Structures are given as C-alpha cells and as structure tokens.
Amino acid sequence: MTMPWQPYKDPAFQEAVRLLNSHHPVAIPTETVYGLAAKFDDLTAIKEVFRLKNRPLDNPLIIHISDISQLSKIVSQDISPFKKLMETFWPGPLTLVLKANVEAVPSEVRAGLDTVAVRMPNHPKALALINEVGPLVAPSANKSGYPSPTSAQHVRNDYNGLVFVLDGGKCVKGLESTILDVHQEGKQQILRPGVLGWKEFKAVGFEPIVNRDFPKSEVVRAPGMKHRHYAPLAKVEWVSGIEDIPSFSQKCLVLSVDSLSESEVLQLPKNVLFKDFSGNFDSFAAHIYAEFREADVLGITQVYILRWPVDENEPTQLALVNRIEKAVSRV
Numbered sequence: 001m002t003m004p005w006q007p008y009k010d011p012a013f014q015e016a017v018r019l020l021n022s023h024h025p026v027a028i029p030t031e032t033v034y035g036l037a038a039k040f041d042d043l044t045a046i047k048e049v050f051r052l053k054n055r056p057l058d059n060p061l062i063i064h065i066s067d068i069s070q071l072s073k074i075v076s077q078d079i080s081p082f083k084k085l086m087e088t089f090w091p092g093p094l095t096l097v098l099k100a101n102v103e104a105v106p107s108e109v110r111a112g113l114d115t116v117a118v119r120m121p122n123h124p125k126a127l128a129l130i131n132e133v134g135p136l137v138a139p140s141a142n143k144s145g146y147p148s149p150t151s152a153q154h155v156r157n158d159y160n161g162l163v164f165v166l167d168g169g170k171c172v173k174g175l176e177s178t179i180l181d182v183h184q185e186g187k188q189q190i191l192r193p194g195v196l197g198w199k200e201f202k203a204v205g206f207e208p209i210v211n212r213d214f215p216k217s218e219v220v221r222a223p224g225m226k227h228r229h230y231a232p233l234a235k236v237e238w239v240s241g242i243e244d245i246p247s248f249s250q251k252c253l254v255l256s257v258d259s260l261s262e263s264e265v266l267q268l269p270k271n272v273l274f275k276d277f278s279g280n281f282d283s284f285a286a287h288i289y290a291e292f293r294e295a296d297v298l299g300i301t302q303v304y305i306l307r308w309p310v311d312e313n314e315p316t317q318l319a320l321v322n323r324i325e326k327a328v329s330r331v
C-alpha cells in the first residue's frame with residue numbers, strides 16, 4: 001500500500017513554502033495546467049510573475065483558494081447565490097469572476113478592474129500549499145503566448161530551470177479552467193470555455209449567456225484573451241481529411257481524435273508523425289499542449305489537426321476547438 005502524500009515529510013513542499021514566504025514565485029501543479037504562483041498580496045512576487053512570463057500588465061490573474069472561507073477577504077459581493085456552484089464544482093476547473101474587495105486585492109492582480117477571478121484547484125499539493133501560505137495568484141506557468149504547461153518538465157523547459165517547480169505529476173484535465181462571470185446579475189456569462197460548460201451549470205440552476213462564436217468573440221470579453229495564446233513555434237492548421245496533408249519532405253505532426261481507418265493510416269505520407277486519440281476527447285484535452293510542445297522539441301514545424309464533427313453539447317470539445325482556433329490564428 002502506498003502512503004498518502006505528507007506535506008511535512010516532503011522537502012520540495014517545504015521549499016515551495018519557504019520561497020513563497022520570501023517573495024519568490026513558485027510553479028505549482030493543478031488539475032488543469034501548471035500555474036506560476038505568488039501570494040495574492042505580495043507585490044514583489046507578483047511583479048516577478050509578470051516579468052518571468054513576459055505577461056502584459058492588462059491581463060488579470062486568478063486567485064487560487066483552498067477553502068471557501070478565504071473568499072471573505074477577497075470578494076465584496078454576497079456569495080450565497082453561488083454556494084451551489086462552489087459546492088458542486090470546487091475543488092475543480094471552474095473560475096468565478098466576482099466583485100473584488102479592492103482594498104485587499106492589489107490592483108495589479110485585477111489589472112485595474114473592480115472584479116476578481118477565483119478558483120479552488122483540485123490538486124492535493126496546490127491545496128496543501130494554499131492552506132499553508134494563504135491564497136495564491138497563479139497564471140498558467142507558460143511564457144506568454146506559448147501553450148500552457150501540463151508537466152513539471154514543461155515549466156523547467158520554459159524557464160531554463162530558473163523557476164522552482166513543485167512537481168505534482170501530469171495535469172489530469174490539460175485545459176485551463178472554465179471562466180464564469182457572475183459579478184453582474186442577469187448578465188452571467190462564460191468568458192472562457194473549459195471542460196465544464198453550460199450543461200453542467202444548468203444542472204445546478206445557472207443559465208449563463210453562451211456565445212456560439214467563442215473563438216473570435218471571446219477576445220473582447222475576457223481581458224487576457226485578446227493576447228496571443230496557446231501557439232507552439234510550429235504552425236498549426238486544421239485539415240478536413242488526410243488527402244489535405246501535403247506530402248513534402250519535412251516532418252509534420254498529425255493529431256486526430258476521430259479514428260482513421262487502417263487503410264487511411266496506411267495512406268499517410270512517410271513524413272507524418274501520427275497521433276490518434278480514438279474518440280477520447282478527455283485524453284485529447286489532457287495531451288494537446290504536450291503534443292504542441294513535443295513538436296517544437298523535435299523541430300517539427302507543421303502540425304495538422306483533423307477536423308471532427310463537433311458536438312456543441314460537449315464542453316471539452318468546445319474548449320478544444322477554442323484553443324486550437326487560437327493556436328491556428330496565433331491570436
């Protein structure tokens with residue numbers, strides 16, 4: 001039998017606590033993607049987070065909590081109408097945008113807005129760390145514009161080992177949290193799609209506005225989404241079928257989720273590295289950023305993604321389309 005993880009017997013955990021308590025950012029595991037964390041009111045460390053990521057200052061940060069009681073110092077809004085959402089989906093891949101307690105939450109965290117984004121990550125190491133040092137801001141730990149990291153090694157690669165990473169294994173979900181803005185009554189809306197979607201919110205009595213045209217229109221609504229996102233160095237393109245994959249001598253990566261037939265696989269040109277997720281969208285979501293990053297590591301300059309008939313009722317599929325569209329258009 002394996003022993004449960006014990007923070008106080010883990011030197012890496014202790015080091016993460018020490019660094020956070022002495023104004024240094026630390027990369028932390030979550031179930032979505034790795035985050036680059038700082039204490040939510042530590043301006044020295046927060047500035048370092050922006051600098052390390054090369055993140056535009058107008059892109060606000062998400063505050064990560066480990067207990068709903070921590071909201072009282074962060075949020076100025078009555079949270080009782082949202083208890084059901086919190087109890088159902090936290091810890092988990094849901095970020096809520098609420099009215100901020102502007103006295104307590106630094107303007108740098110909110111990018112000057114009067115709202116604040118909060119979530120409770122579903123990872124034992126992240127939760128233990130927040131219990132120990134208090135709420136943490138944590139943008140995805142990638143360099144701005146690059147795909148989010150879903151393993152400790154991805155973070156080490158991005159910062160040449162200069163950032164301490166609390167290794168919590170591979171991220172289970174692999175796509176950033178769904179952002180649900182509830183700060184204005186009657187105008188609740190999903191700002192960023194994720195693995196939780198309209199169907200799940202409806203089941204607990206919420207019917208946020210959904211924009212069918214996410215990939216483009218989201219840009220204006222979540223401040224950070226106007227910046228370039230999720231794109232590897234390799235060019236990413238959609239293709240409708242394998243006949244659209246040019247057979248040139250350069251190596252390329254083809255990602256597919258709708259299984260190809262054996263004869264189609266045999267038809268693939270020799271220069272193709274082929275990954276098939278066989279209808280498993282959760283697995284596609286968990287691995288897509290790792291695949292993008294792997295292409296760059298291997299020096300592959302072209303990634304093709306086979307289109308599939310998207311089920312509009314499946315949030316993971318919508319979130320995947322959103323991230324792929326952004327990687328394709330490089331915005």
Ligand code: TXA
Pocket residue numbers: 030032033034035036059060061062095097110113115116117121138139140141175176177179191192221222223224225
């Ligand atoms: O899954 C996640 O959410 C990951 C992990 C580390 O928790 N974090 C993450 O953070 O994706 P980041 O910084 O990469 O994305 C945060 C997004 C940005 O698009 C930002 O604009 C939006 O949240 N955001 C933050 N505060 C906001 C606010 N007050 N109103 C609207 N959008 C906000």
Ligand code: MG
Pocket residue numbers: 139140148
């Ligand atoms: Mg990000």
